[in-house]
Amino acid sequence: MSENSTVYKSISNSYEEASMELRRGPWTLEEDNLLIHYISCNGEGRWNSLAKCAGLKRTGKSCRLRWLNYLKPDIKRGNLTPQEQLLILELHSKWGNRWSKIAECLPGRTDNEIKNYWRTRVQKQARQLKVDSNSNKFLEAIQRFWMPRLLEKMEQNSSVTSSPSSMDTQNSSPPSLVTNPTPSMSPVSENEQPENSVIPSQVCDNIADEHSVQDDYHVDITSYDMSALVSEDISMSEFQVSEFGWFGEDLTCTSWNTDELWEFRKPDQELGL
DNA sequence: AACTTGCACAACCGCAGATAA
DNA sequence: CTTATCTGCGGTTGTGCAAGT
Structure with missing residues (x-):
């Protein structure tokens, strides 16, 4: 999957919005690592500030969802039994x-x-x-x-x-x-x-x-x-x-x-x- | 081989309740 | 008490892939 084709900026017509440059779409390995590393050091919660402090150009919501649904260590993968x-x-x-x-x-x-x-x-x-x-x-x-x-x-x-x-x-x-x-x-x-x-x-x-x-x-x-x-x-x-x-x-x-x-x-x- | 269709799943959106200021 | 912000939840959408035609 090409990152350029799947990660895209939110529609933005102003310089102000462009400067925020919030990422959307599929998470990259780099982003995952940033999130995992930050949470392992600082714990989860306070997602909005977490997103900023971790250097992620994502919303707090997006970080929370990514962590809870995919990155959290106890997540079980595979078919439902x-x-x-x-x-x-x-x-x-x-x-x-x-x-x-x-x-x-x-x-x-x-x-x-x-x-x-x-x-x-x-x-x-x-x-x-x-x-x-x-x-x-x-x-x-x-x-x-x-x-x-x-x-x-x-x-x-x-x-x-x-x-x-x-x-x-x-x-x-x-x-x-x-x-x-x-x-x-x-x-x-x-x-x-x-x-x-x-x-x-x-x-x-x-x-x-x-x-x-x-x-x-x-x-x-x-x-x-x-x-x-x-x-x-x-x-x-x-x-x-x-x-x-x-x-x-x-x-x-x-x-x-x-x-x-x-x-x-x-x-x-x-x-x- | 090219195209279409359906499936599975990740991610986003809007809303409501909780909490903080 | 009011307002703003955060968080969590359920609904929905977008995308890649596999199977079918």
Whole structure:
């Protein structure tokens, strides 16, 4: 990428504005280094003065965004794992487009990344299904088709990561997603943790370790018969996420098992899925 | 090989709330 | 109390790349 072609000055017709010469567009390696070095010495915050003191011809906003979304050391790169996707789907159903709040529950993931994921992957599915991504119908499709597939992939991954060739040497046992939940270890704060969440806390624990797996985690639900959703004699009240979690039952107790999970796949199977 | 299209993601913009003066 | 500035959030846009034609 040519710097000259991508970094451009803001439109400026006056000498005064030209003298400010604020840079926009993609960050250069040099700018990144300046920002990293300055923050490592002085800490983050006070972004406007930081931008000036660091010698960056950027707005404070731009510096903050660059740091939080890209340069911060604990930022996780790579595909979202099924666990993370599952968590996003649930939390979005609960909190809506509160990306920063959702991001708090996914260590190392930024609100921007989650927002992008939602727009590019989730909304794409909704478009292809010709339903509104905020509709109950789409929510139900996620619950009944998408999430079981993600859980399936999680199970596959857990068997892969437990193999001798696994990179996961810290935890030699399979990520016990369903057998030994440890609620107290959930990264979600006590105050913020979704009530009756069906997402096992162990899943949350494993999220931080899963990003080494760069497999194809995309799940496509558009091949499923959406008409089944409207014809099914299943009340939406069964799926009131805010009340009973994803699978329509009271999961106040976070101790859940595989059988319970797949029990809710039966309607799909009856539909010939 | 050239062109088009769609996707993924980085970055920007506008707004609102918080804080300082 | 009022005003100005800063900060954070969510929505949107721009760009590079890959796949398809």
